[in-house]
């Protein structure tokens with residue numbers, strides 16, 4: 201897994217939080233968030249009163265777990281805010297669902313497009329009600345790719361449009377198992 205820009209952490213993190221909710225039927229707490237960050241290779245550098253700071257070479261993440269919801273800000277370690285993202289998980293009482301969203305941390309300054317569909321999970325049945333295309337990022341000689349599993353790919357084909365970039369909403373051009381986006385520069389690769 202490669203972690204460069206905030207989106208490269210925000211997407212696998214949202215996916216991990218969604219998997220946790222499907223298994224446990226609740227929003228993860230501080231210790232569980234810490235476990236996910238360790239899985240992703242981030243180092244914890246400060247922990248105080250419920251807030252935790254995690255670092256890796258290019259990224260800093262600030263986590264604010266509050267029981268009923270959790271907010272994780274992901275910022276470039278350069279301090280640049282134009283690509284900073286926020287992963288938010290909460291229980292939406294009106295919808296009767298758990299929601300995990302990726303949003304720009306700063307709407308006014310955000311430089312790109314973020315087209316990631318929210319994760320929506322029915323709070324009673326724990327059935328997914330949306331099918332966002334999430335995965336993790338890997339690098340090869342052609343660039344950085346969002347790597348998705350076959351299951352995610354077939355749900356995407358059934359419920360969405362595989363010619364729309366799941367990261368920015370731009371147009372994807374497929375060549376075999378790989379797709380390329382001219383708008384955000386990331387690609388998508390189907391695992392296996």
Ligand SMILES: [Zn+2]
Pocket residue numbers: 365366367368369370371381382383384385386
């Ligand atoms: Zn794109």
